[in-house]
Amino acid sequence: QVQLQESGPGLVKPSxxxxxxxxxxxxxxxxxxxxxxxxRQHPGKGLEWIGYIYYSGSTYYNPSLKSRVTISVDTSKNxxxxxxxxxxxxDTAVYYCARSIAVAGTFFDYxxxxxxxxxSS
Amino acid sequence: EIVLTQSPATLSLSxxxxxxxxxxxxxxxxxxxxxxxxxxxxxxRLLIYDASNRATGIPARFSGxxxxxxxxxxxSSLEPEDxxxxxxxxxxxxxxxTFGPGTKxxxx
Numbered sequence: 001q002v003q004l005q006e007s008g009p010g011l012v013k014p015s016x017x018x019x020x021x022x023x024x025x026x027x028x029x030x031x032x033x034x035x036x037x038x039x040r041q042h043p044g045k046g047l048e049w050i051g052y053i054y055y056s057g058s059t060y061y062n063p064s065l066k067s068r069v070t071i072s073v074d075t076s077k078n079x080x081x082x083x084x085x086x087x088x089x090x091d092t093a094v095y096y097c098a099r100s101i102a103v104a105g106t107f108f109d110y111x112x113x114x115x116x117x118x119x120s121s
Numbered sequence: 122e123i124v125l126t127q128s129p130a131t132l133s134l135s136x137x138x139x140x141x142x143x144x145x146x147x148x149x150x151x152x153x154x155x156x157x158x159x160x161x162x163x164x165x166r167l168l169i170y171d172a173s174n175r176a177t178g179i180p181a182r183f184s185g186x187x188x189x190x191x192x193x194x195x196x197s198s199l200e201p202e203d204x205x206x207x208x209x210x211x212x213x214x215x216x217x218x219t220f221g222p223g224t225k226x227x228x229x
């Protein structure tokens with residue numbers, strides 16, 4: 001059973017960089033075949049896909065956030081990470097990590113529990 | 122970007138009733154559509170993928186249909202645990218993933 005767990009600061013100051021890590025257990029990122037994504041949900045709102053990374057390090061970002069997003073992978077730790085720069089209050093959200101099969105038309109079959117990040121001074 | 126629209130925004134029904142939720146895409150997504158259920162304080166849970174395939178462990182009362190731009194999620198007989206928010210999601214032609222705004226199914 002694959003499990004994903006987000007970790008990182010719950011409070012970030014405006015203009016700083018939000019950094020989160022997702023630790024994967026029950027499966028190896030380096031085995032390939034899956035995209036590893038970050039998705040966020042603003043309080044009381046819908047879901048927004050941020051971007052994904054493949055085990056090789058190739059990435060694909062949501063064009064609306066691309067200029068501020070970096071996703072990286074550490075296969076030795078079976079983790080992938082999100083950095084979102086120049087944050088504002090509008091980046092306050094629950095951030096989820098999730099897995100999808102690396103094919104067109106894919107979907108998210110495993111999700112982390114989510115972590116709330118608040119942007120405030 | 123492909124925009125997904127869901128209707129209705131809220132569906133008020135009683136346990137045992139049939140729920141019919143709609144998702145419409147701004148352009149064809151073939152059958153590349155998934156449905157998720159989300160309860161308060163929880164992550165979304167995959168219900169249906171490729172428009173009509175139930176995910177592992179999902180009860181048979183959940184079914185999906187449609188292709189192209191129009192999709193439907195049907196819950197044949199609502200159980201108390203089915204009252205939640207439902208999202209559709211697409212990822213067609215290697216474009217960015219997008220989600221619909223959600224339909225809340227609440228108790229009448």
